[in-house]
Every structure is written in structure tokens, then in C-alpha cells.
Amino acid sequence: MDFLQLETYLTEKLQKITDVENIFFSANNEHADLSTNILFLLSKKMKKSPKEAFEVIRSNLQDDYINNIEIAKNGFLNFHLSNKFLHEGLNSIINDKNVFEQNNEKVNVEFVSANPTGPLHYGNARSVYGDALANVLKFAGYDVTKEYYVNDAGNQINVLADSVFSEYLKLQNLPELELEEQYKGEYISEIAQKIYESDPNKWNADNYAEHFKSFSMNYIIDIIKEDLRSVGIEHDVWVHETSTIRHIPAAFEILKSKGLIYEGKLGEIQSKKGMESNQTLTLFRSSQFGDSEDRALTKANGEHTYFANDIAYFYDKILRKFKWLIIVLGADHDGYLKRLHSAVTNLGSDIKLDMKTCQIVLFQKNGENIKFSKRLGDALGLREAAANIGKDMFRFLMLSKSLDTHYTVDADKIVKLSMENPFYYVQYAHARISSIIKSYSLSDYNTPNHGMDDVSYNAEANKPNNIKEHNTKLTEHNIELTKLHNVKLDYNFDLQSFTPSMIDLLKILLEWRKCIKSIVRTLEIHKTTNYVMNIAEKFHSIWNEGKINAEDRWITKDAKVTNDRIVLIATTSKIISQALNILGIEAYQEL
RNA sequence: GCGCUCUUAGCUCAGCUGGACAGAGCAAUAGCCUUCUAAGCUACAGGUCAUAGGUUCGAAUCCUAUAGAGCGUGCCA
Numbered sequence: 001m002d003f004l005q006l007e008t009y010l011t012e013k014l015q016k017i018t019d020v021e022n023i024f025f026s027a028n029n030e031h032a033d034l035s036t037n038i039l040f041l042l043s044k045k046m047k048k049s050p051k052e053a054f055e056v057i058r059s060n061l062q063d064d065y066i067n068n069i070e071i072a073k074n075g076f077l078n079f080h081l082s083n084k085f086l087h088e089g090l091n092s093i094i095n096d097k098n099v100f101e102q103n104n105e106k107v108n109v110e111f112v113s114a115n116p117t118g119p120l121h122y123g124n125a126r127s128v129y130g131d132a133l134a135n136v137l138k139f140a141g142y143d144v145t146k147e148y149y150v151n152d153a154g155n156q157i158n159v160l161a162d163s164v165f166s167e168y169l170k171l172q173n174l175p176e177l178e179l180e181e182q183y184k185g186e187y188i189s190e191i192a193q194k195i196y197e198s199d200p201n202k203w204n205a206d207n208y209a210e211h212f213k214s215f216s217m218n219y220i221i222d223i224i225k226e227d228l229r230s231v232g233i234e235h236d237v238w239v240h241e242t243s244t245i246r247h248i249p250a251a252f253e254i255l256k257s258k259g260l261i262y263e264g265k266l267g268e269i270q271s272k273k274g275m276e277s278n279q280t281l282t283l284f285r286s287s288q289f290g291d292s293e294d295r296a297l298t299k300a301n302g303e304h305t306y307f308a309n310d311i312a313y314f315y316d317k318i319l320r321k322f323k324w325l326i327i328v329l330g331a332d333h334d335g336y337l338k339r340l341h342s343a344v345t346n347l348g349s350d351i352k353l354d355m356k357t358c359q360i361v362l363f364q365k366n367g368e369n370i371k372f373s374k375r376l377g378d379a380l381g382l383r384e385a386a387a388n389i390g391k392d393m394f395r396f397l398m399l400s401k402s403l404d405t406h407y408t409v410d411a412d413k414i415v416k417l418s419m420e421n422p423f424y425y426v427q428y429a430h431a432r433i434s435s436i437i438k439s440y441s442l443s444d445y446n447t448p449n450h451g452m453d454d455v456s457y458n459a460e461a462n463k464p465n466n467i468k469e470h471n472t473k474l475t476e477h478n479i480e481l482t483k484l485h486n487v488k489l490d491y492n493f494d495l496q497s498f499t500p501s502m503i504d505l506l507k508i509l510l511e512w513r514k515c516i517k518s519i520v521r522t523l524e525i526h527k528t529t530n531y532v533m534n535i536a537e538k539f540h541s542i543w544n545e546g547k548i549n550a551e552d553r554w555i556t557k558d559a560k561v562t563n564d565r566i567v568l569i570a571t572t573s574k575i576i577s578q579a580l581n582i583l584g585i586e587a588y589q590e591l
Numbered sequence: 592g593c594g595c596u597c598u599u600a601g602c603u604c605a606g607c608u609g610g611a612c613a614g615a616g617c618a619a620u621a622g623c624c625u626u627c628u629a630a631g632c633u634a635c636a637g638g639u640c641a642u643a644g645g646u647u648c649g650a651a652u653c654c655u656a657u658a659g660a661g662c663g664u665g666c667c668a
Contacts (some may be wrong), residue, residue: 037609292593307668334594335662400602432631547632
């Protein structure tokens with residue numbers, strides 16, 4: 001039993017007798033262990049005062065998990081929870097009863113999907129969001145696929161091939177091409193060099209195109225993969241645009257049958273930049289769904305637009321039996337969302353589609369924004385941006401802000417900042433816990449007789465012996481706490497062993513799944529960093545209480561008290577590392 | 592012009608489905624290390640929650656208008 005379960009339990013209980021909706025619980029606040037707004041809702045419905053409403057439901061609320069219930073002056077109903085609740089709660093975490101059950105819902109999280117025309121730059125800084133989001137959903141029991149969509153069918157690939165070919169000509173001491181659009185940057189010359197090394201004379205204006213396209217693109221995809229690895233991202237699946245456009249006829253057929261595709265002419269706004277404004281094209285009725293106009297699916301030259309290809313791509317996802325499609329895009333794509341959303345939701349029934357746009361992260365130097373341009377190849381690379389402060393801290397920083405935030409990072413301050421920021425605050429807590437457990441494992445208390453097996457610390461071992469499957473998370477960070485799994489559900493730790501602050505900490509731990517649930521609902525990853533900060537804050541505070549009073553330490557003179565406290569602190573460590581794992585960050589043993 | 596996002600402490604940002612006196616970090620002030628890591632803790636200080644209305648028992652949160660910032664507004668992707 002944790003807060004998530006308790007709230008569900010109480011809601012069901014209340015709804016049986018009151019028939020009100022939108023019952024809200026606030027866990028672990030300064031007024032009580034759990035508060036609810038039920039009396040506001042009830043008093044409105046019954047046209048009675050909150051106090052009178054309370055009398056009506058009072059007797060139904062008696063429960064083992066609740067010590068006492070009181071009504072606050074302003075009408076909140078406050079619960080104080082019983083030891084039974086805390087006791088079961090702690091045990092449920094120790095025994096991994098707190099993890100979510102596997103469900104079979106297939107979720108596709110598509111993120112990054114930058115064009116394969118150059119390395120990732122810091123404009124892709126928020127790509128870690130999609131990665132962490134996928135991790136949370138996995139943790140919550142979903143069957144998740146991390147996907148990257150490679151736009152290998154558009155004109156930008158031709159531009160890429162031309163840019164490389166131009167460099168190739170240079171190596172042959174021939175005149176460069178005069179291109180309207182071209183990519184510059186070292187990587188272009190690098191690719192040309194590679195091709196030149198293997199075939200210095202083979203390629204010319206008549207035969208270069210296909211080879212230069214595929215070679216360059218594959219080369220760049222490798223760069224991108226490396227860029228992604230540098231921030232800890234690895235996609236499960238890379239889907240190429242050229243492999244999904246075959247679904248266009250089938251997808252169009254569905255939309256046609258719904259009357260959403262027709263032959264016609266575009267309105268003035270769109271066609272003003274168009275080539276031949278009066279031509280008849282294939283159009284999608286996006287205006288039916290709130291878009292300002294219908295949108296083109298074909299170009300004047302008969303080719304399909306990117307939009308058409310995207311429809312095919314999403315249809316492909318649907319054919320692959322995904323029920324929940326999540327796509328993470330840059331803010332510069334949000335004008336595109338309406339039409340895509342309306343097209344995709346019309347392609348299949350029961351498709352849940354979430355499109356998240358992330359506002360750009362601005363990097364500043366000397367108070368001025370660093371510009372980036374892929375064409376000019378002068379962008380601050382994602383790899384470099386991350387390397388500056390390290391992968392883990394980079395992720396933490398990026399994942400600690402809402403996606404909607406127009407976040408500004410000062411490149412000058414960031415290194416200095418790195419020594420004194422929330423990332424280390426959390427890591428320091430974890431390191432201190434490791435230190436406690438180390439001391440404990442070396443102490444006399446660590447005998448086999450206290451209800452759990454002995455806990456030992458092994459700084460050398462990455463993979464300690466005797467790992468039982470379900471507790472590998474703890475062992476990942478070198479402390480051989482795996483034996484804690486032998487603590488039985490009825491392990492009789494005494495809540496009296498804990499100081500009031502430790503009980504507070506325990507209550508925070510019992511909010512973990514509530515936090516996850518909330519992220520699944522809102523897709524707001526930064527709640528994870530907030531949550532783990534809460535734990536760290538409470539932990540550091542307890543640590544200092546121990547400095548003031550030795551009895552408030554984790555390791556005390558009393559063996560029973562110490563053993564009980566070690567269970568709590570090991571559990572804390574477990575939750576912290578679970579949270580950090582979700583963020584894709586390693587939990588440190590030492591700082 | 593229109594669409595999306597944002598505006599909370601000097602700075603960077605939190606604020607859970609509308610809920611109790613608006614929070615943290617950095618910066619500033621004053622304390623705390625013979626004792627499990629002081630990258631920490633405690634205290635003090637700092638805010639007309641952009642502005643004006645509205646809905647509600649209750650608004651930083653929802654609605655409308657206004658101001659400012661970012662992005663978009665192609666038969667590019």
C-alpha cells in the first residue's frame with residue numbers, strides 16, 4: 001500500500017456512498033498525511049456545510065490505514081495515517097511490490113528524427129526528453145519502442161549529395177558546383193574525402209547521385225548515432241521514409257473514404273509562395289479540424305509532399321499495432337501539428353496520439369545567444385555541449401525543466417555552475433547513503449540475526465555474487481544490498497526506530513508511484529527531478545540532525561534501531577536510483 | 592494579420608486534476624565540521640505570480656482582453 005493505492009482505495013470507497021467526481025487528494029502536506037477536497041464537493045451537492053457533510057460520510061471512513069480524520073477550519077478533510085500503512089508501504093518497496101504491472105499496450109515514442117544532413121547541434125538538446133519519457137512509460141509497465149524517423153526521401157538529401165559531390169570535384173581539382181542551397185561544415189569535406197579515397201575517379205556528374213546520397217546519409221547517420229550516444233540515447237528502431245511511402249495508397253484510401261481527400265486548388269495564403277498557384281492538386285481537408293486551410297498532399301510536379309509521406313509513416317506505425325503514438329517535435333513544427341493530428345487520428349480507431357513540442361533551449365555566451373545553422377556548419381554540436389558538463393548532468397539539467405519553458409543556458413556559467421547545482425545535490429545524497437551503508441556493513445551490527453541477511457559493501461565488485469533477479473537495480477551501483485530481498489513482508493521493523501524526519505522521508509518514498517502515474521498522464525518528465533530533489537532535501541536534513549544529535553543518526557548505539565533504519569535508507573537509495581535510471585543517469589557512489 | 596508557447600524573488604526555474612500562509616537553486620547576510628562525506632544543514636532576507644476584468648466556496652493555475660518575449664505561418668522537411 002502506498003499513496004497511489006490508498007487514494008484509489010479511498011476514492012472508490014467514497015464514490016460508493018457519495019457519487020461525487022473530481023475527488024482530489026493531496027498527499028503528505030504540512031497539514032496531514034493526506035488531504036481531500038471531498039467536503040467542498042459534497043457540501044455543494046448537498047447544499048449543506050462541509051461540517052454537516054462530514055457527519056454523513058464519517059462512519060464510512062473508518063479504516064485500518066487511517067489513524068484519525070479531522071476537518072480543517074476551511075473545510076479540508078485531513079487524514080493521519082496509521083502505522084499499518086507505513087509498515088506495509090515500506091515493505092512493499094523493499095519487496096518490489098511497488099512496481100507497476102506489465103500491461104501489453106504498445107507505445108511508440110518517436111523523438112529526435114532530425115534530418116540526416118548533419119551532426120546534431122545543441123538545438124537538439126531536448127532530445128533527452130523523448131528518451132526519458134520512454135523510460136518512464138517502460139517503468140509504468142508499457143511496451144515501449146524508441147523510434148527515429150529518417151527523412152531520406154526529401155529534397156534535402158539531394159542537396160546533401162550535391163554538397164558532397166561539389167567537394168569531391170574540388171579534390172579532383174575540378175571546378176566546384178554552383179549550388180543554390182548547400183551544406184557546409186567539416187563533415188561535408190570529410191565525406192567527400194572518404195569517397196575520394198576509395199574511388200578517386202569513378203564518380204562524375206552522370207553517375208554520382210545515388211551513391212553520394214546513400215553514402216553521405218549513412219555516414220551522417222553514424223555521426224548522429226554517436227551524438228545520441230554521447231547524451232545516453234539509443235533508439236530501438238530506425239525507420240526510413242523511403243520504406244514507408246509505399247503505404248500512401250492504402251492510407252489515402254482510408255482518408256478518401258471519409259471524404260477528407262479531394263482534388264482542388266489551394267487558397268491564396270499557401271499558394272503565394274507556391275510555384276504555380278492555379279494548379280489542381282491533391283488536398284487534405286485539414287480545415288475541417290481547425291487548421292486554417294486545407295493542405296497539399298501533392299506538388300505541382302506530381303511528387304508527394306512531406307505531409308503525404310508522413311501520413312504513410314504514421315499509418316505504418318498503426319499497422320505495427322501501436323496503440324499509443326507519441327511524437328516529440330521542435331517548437332518550429334507546431335504549425336504542422338493540427339493537420340498531422342487530424343490525418344493520423346482518422347487513419348485508425350482507438351489511436352491515442354500525443355504530440356509534444358519542445359521550446360528551444362537557448363545557449364548564451366557573454367550574454368548573447370549562440371546561433372546555430374546546419375547549412376553553415378557552425379553550430380555548437382550537441383556532443384560538445386554535453387561534453388562540457390558531462391552526460392549525466394546534461395541530462396539532469398535538460399530534464400529538470402518543463403518542455404514549455406523557453407530555457408536559457410549560459411555556456412560561460414554552466415561549468416562553474418556544475419559544481420553547485422541540483423544535480424550534485426541529488427548525487428550527494430545518494431553518495432552519502434552509500435557511505436552510511438558502507439559503514440554499516442563494516443560494523444558489528446551487521447550480523448545475520450536481525451531479520452535480514454548481512455549486508456556487505458563491495459567497492460570493487462560491479463557484479464556481486466548472489467544476485468537475485470528482481471533486485472538487480474540495487475546491485476547496479478556496487479553495493480551488495482541484494483540480500484535485502486530476503487527481508488520478508490512481515491519483517492518486523494519498528495516504526496519507533498525512526499525519527500519524525502525519517503517518517504517524513506518514508507512518506508515521500510510512498511509517493512513515488514503517484515509521481516510516475518502523474519507523469520504518465522501529463523508526460524511531464526521534470527516531475528521526476530522535482531521528486532528526487534524532495535527526497536534529497538529530506539535526506540540531507542536528516543543527516544544534519546544526526547550531526548546535532550547522535551541518536552538521530554542512521555547508525556546508532558542500538559542494534560535494532562540501526563537495522564531498521566538501514567532498511568529505510570537502503571530503500572531510499574533504491575528509489576533514488578530508480579528515478580535516476582529513468583532519467584538515464586547513473587547514481588553515484590562517491591563524489 | 593493569424594496560430595502555438597512563455598511572462599512567478601536580482602538571475603535560472605518549480606508550483607501535482609483549481610485548494611490551506613506562493614517554493615527551490617544560484618547570488619546576498621548570520622550561524623553549524625574531535626562524531627555516518629560541509630558539493631551539506633539551520634536561520635534571516637527577497638515576489639503587485641506581466642496588466643485589467645470574469646467564472647468559483649476558493650485562481651499563479653480556468654475564460655476574455657491588453658502588453659511584452661520566442662517560434663511558426665511553403666506545392667521545404
